[in-house]
Amino acid sequence: MPLYKDEGLVLRTVKLGEADRIITILTRDHGKIRAVAKGVRRLRSRFGARLEPFMRADLLIATGRSLDVVSQASSKGMYADRIIADYDSYVNAGMVVETADRLFSTLDEPSPRQYLLAVGAVSALARRLHAPGDIGESYMLRALALAGWRPRLDACVVCGGAAGLCAFSTPGGGAMCGGDRTPEARTVTARQLARLRALLAGDWDALDGADDDDDGAGVVHAIVEEWAEYYLERPIRSAHLLDS
Numbered sequence: 001m002p003l004y005k006d007e008g009l010v011l012r013t014v015k016l017g018e019a020d021r022i023i024t025i026l027t028r029d030h031g032k033i034r035a036v037a038k039g040v041r042r043l044r045s046r047f048g049a050r051l052e053p054f055m056r057a058d059l060l061i062a063t064g065r066s067l068d069v070v071s072q073a074s075s076k077g078m079y080a081d082r083i084i085a086d087y088d089s090y091v092n093a094g095m096v097v098e099t100a101d102r103l104f105s106t107l108d109e110p111s112p113r114q115y116l117l118a119v120g121a122v123s124a125l126a127r128r129l130h131a132p133g134d135i136g137e138s139y140m141l142r143a144l145a146l147a148g149w150r151p152r153l154d155a156c157v158v159c160g161g162a163a164g165l166c167a168f169s170t171p172g173g174g175a176m177c178g179g180d181r182t183p184e185a186r187t188v189t190a191r192q193l194a195r196l197r198a199l200l201a202g203d204w205d206a207l208d209g210a211d212d213d214d215d216g217a218g219v220v221h222a223i224v225e226e227w228a229e230y231y232l233e234r235p236i237r238s239a240h241l242l243d244s
């Protein structure tokens with residue numbers, strides 16, 4: 001079987017037979033792939049824990065007729081233990097891998113930039129670099145923007161004016177002024193729009209300095225979730241987990 005090398009982030013796994021698993025992996029250069037890891041569920045698997053969700057690994061893959069087979073995996077980032085140890089980090093990492101999974105069901109070509117964005121988010125969650133919710137929301141907005149669904153936040157999507165922005169419409173594509181807002185648009189404050197801009201830009205100075213007690217964060221989370229669900233067309237399970 002022909003072999004190829006790549007690096008990848010494990011998105012999810014499902015059991016196969018007695019001892020094997022099918023691993024869904026977001027790779028840097030081959031997009032999203034599904035490959036069998038043989039014997040991975042045995043106690044002394046040669047893969048160890050390197051093919052668990054949230055793990056980043058250098059891979060050697062054999063191209064199969066129906067499914068590819070993981071031939072070698074060496075760790076590049078042991079993120080899983082640190083993520084699983086913290087509930088908020090775990091929920092948000094779940095949101096990252098699920099968004100990446102679904103995004104790559106609609107993208108049919110590899111995207112190293114999308115790969116690095118997902119790896120960056122999972123790594124930041126493992127290292128507790130910022131509030132887990134900020135990392136998850138920022139990832140979702142940036143990944144969708146990179147795929148072509150970028151919300152307009154600095155001007156009204158109808159008239160193009162920057163003054164009097166007071167609403168956000170997901171189907172409309174972003175911010176709206178008072179004169180143009182459509183019935184389904186949510187009311188947003190200037191602070192909430194500023195938070196959305198910071199998430200979209202990955203402006204960590206602004207996000208880390210924000211007041212956590214500001215109840216506007218809930219509205220912003222709902223907007224990010226709605227934006228991702230609308231453009232990916234299916235509810236994001238992990239996001240709902242966070243609401244409950």
Ligand SMILES: [Zn+2]
Binds near residue numbers: 156157161179
């Ligand atoms: Zn307007």
